[in-house]
Every structure is written in structure tokens, then in C-alpha cells.
Amino acid sequence: MSTFDIVELRKADRRGLADEAADRIREAILAGVFPPGSPVREVELAASLDVSRGSVREGLAVLEREGLVRSAWHRGTRVIDLTVRDAEEVYSVRAALEGLASRSAIGRVDLDALDRRVDAMAERLAAGAPNEELLALDLEFHDAVYLAAGNRRLLEAWRAVRSQVHLFQLTRIRLGHQGYRAVVVDEHRRIARLLGDGDAGEVARFAEEHVHSALRALVDQLDR
Template sequence: MSERSVTPARRRGLADEVADTVREAIFDGTYAPGAQLREVELSRALEVSRGPVREALLRLEREGLVHTAWHRGAFVVELSAADIAELDSLRGALEGLAVSLVAETADERGLTAIEAAADTMGRAGDAYAMVRADIAFHDAVYAAAGHRRLREAWQAIRSQVHLFLLTRVGVSDDLAHLPGEHRELAAALRAGDTDRAARLFADHRKHAFHLLTGGRTAAPYPGSERESG
């Protein structure tokens, strides 16, 4: 029998660092949707060769944050109406299961983490920090659900949902109501009220969807006129 061997793994640490840096630059508004990401400029700014930059951009493309066009280069994704509709429907399906699991089975540690994430939103210094805190809140919900494959499914679309919420910032910078909304979401989960929690989370998604699709006459999110105690 002939001996077999595997190919040595390539070290990808540098490409990981570049991907993290560019991702954060997208999330903090440095690179807006539609902005071009030039390999030469990125390699110069980050003081790395073009190889890790190219690899990092491919990774971000797989995450749905970047797209490449033949002979034009790489660009931050601009979500189309179809993209927004697909993300909204998939997020709704995943979140529906997560909310029911949390309301029915979450332990004290998971519920406390959700409440802490909601409180953090009230301390956000700007719209980009608010979006980051919003994503962290939903991270906490999926973690509290205790369903590994569900959490992995969320991770697969997490960056695109973050981009979705950043697109919302471009439409409306009136985000002051979000901390109150999320405290109400957390309270429904704490109470174990599955039906109410499911309804509130659905309304929360619907409001954001309507903002991005021109449905600005939609009824305001329930409870957005007041701050939960």
C-alpha cells in the first residue's frame, strides 16, 4: 500500500486580520455600500502585500459583504429590493424558532445576557454603534436559544443583516426608539410569553423592512412611543 499524505495547511492569519479590518471599516461607515475596495490602496494602507488583501476580499464576498465585477474590482454590496426581501424572510424563519426556544427554555444566564445587550443599546454613541449593539442583541438571543445549528445558520447571514441595518441608517437616522423596543423584546422573553414575543419580534422586523422598501406609512412599532421600565 502506498503511503498517502495531506497537503500542509496554509497559514491564513494575515488574510484573517485584513478581512476583520475591512469588515469593521464597512460596519463603521468608512466604506459605504457601493464603495470600491481597491487592492492596491488597501495593501498600502494596511502595509501588507496584495495576496492577503485579495484573499480577504474573497472571504468577505462569501459573507455577502463584497461583490466583484469583471475588470472593475471589488465593491461593498448594495442590497437590492430582492436581497432585502430574501434576508427579511430568512431572518424571520430563523428568528421565529429562536424566539420560541428562548421564551420556553432559556436559562437565567441567557435571559440576563439578552437584557444586558438591550441596555447597551441605550449607551450607543452614534447610529453605527447602535447597529452594532442591535446585532449583539440578536447574537444574545440566538446564543440563549441553545440550538447550535440554528446559531450557525444565523452566523451565515449575520454580516448581511448587519449591512441591512446599516442601509436602514442611510434611510432614517431616527434610531432613538430602538433601545426601548429591544427592552420590550427582552421583557417578553423574560416573561416566557411566546406569542407576545413572536409578535413583537415580527413587528420589529416589519418596521425595518418597511423603511427600506418605501413603506413609511406603516404603523409604528408597538411600544415605540414609550420606554419600557
């Protein structure tokens, strides 16, 4: 084995630990273990995860690129605050992405697979599933649309904001879950139907309104 091969192997191992750390910390943030605005400390995380501080630092860098945490000189790293301004920025970006994704997915997306995802939402909703489970199905639905759009840069843009969307949506449903549960199945069913109809303007319009209505609900709860 050459020196180059050894160096590459070690780098891959470190990236694996960093990704593992990022996954575990992300899960904790989304579960509310680290609330918005709270500090996340390298030493404590390294001890809890049984990895080096370097791996934690790299993992936090991943989450900073996703927009879930922010680092500042002499202040350390903190989970992002959920302000109205932050919400408006994230959801305005998402609305633009959803409009493009839905238009691009026409004729490409597996409509039967989308219907099965919506059916799963309806079944889990009827069974009284927790909001977090419904939201996971919700995001998987949108993941499928982005994948079907066939635009690599669009998919990367979605992945860059997906964790923030996840956190904001969790906040929305935790503050007013009945509103989310009342619309989650019907809105996604309509998106799937419009994709099948093939009207690019109409599906983009509704996909964007789907996002804007979520923003209005969240802002109303944050203002309270």
C-alpha cells in the same frame, strides 16, 4: 518538527492575515469608507493594510461569503448595492431566523443579561450616543439570543447574514435615525419580556415583526 507541522503552521499564519484583512475591510465598509456599489481594489488594500495581495484576496473571499462584497469577471470586486430587492431578501431571511431563535431561546437565555443589555442601550441613548454604538448593542442583544438557542446551524445561518444586516441597519439609521432611536429600547425590552413570559408563539411573532418593521422603514427611505 515534521513537514506536516511546518505546512500547517504556514497555513494558519496565512489564514490569520486573511482574517485580519477581512476584519479591517469589513470595518471600512461599515464605516462608509467604501460606500455601497463602490470598488474595492486588491492592490490599494494590500498597500494600505501592509499585507500581500493574496491575503487581501482571501479576506475579500471571506466578505463575499458574508454577502458584503461581490466579484464579477472583468469587473473586480465591489461592495454590494443596497436595493429594495436586496433588503427584502435579507430581512425575510432574518425574520425567519429571529422567529426560530426566539422560540428556541425560551428557558435557555439569561434574562438578566438581556435586561442589562437593554439598560445599556437606554443609558447610551439618553447620553446621546451615536447610532453606530446603539446598533452594536442591538446586534449583541440578538447574538445573545442566537447563542442561547443552542442550535449550531441556526447560529451559523445568523452569522452568514449578520454583516449584511449590519450594513442595511446602518443605512437605515443613517437615512432616518430618529425612527430607529425612538424604538430601539422599547422593542428590545419587549422581546426580553416575552422571552421571560415563555409564550413561544407570541415571542416569535413579535421578533419577526421587529424585523419587518425595520424593513419597512428602510424600504421607505430607499424609495425616497
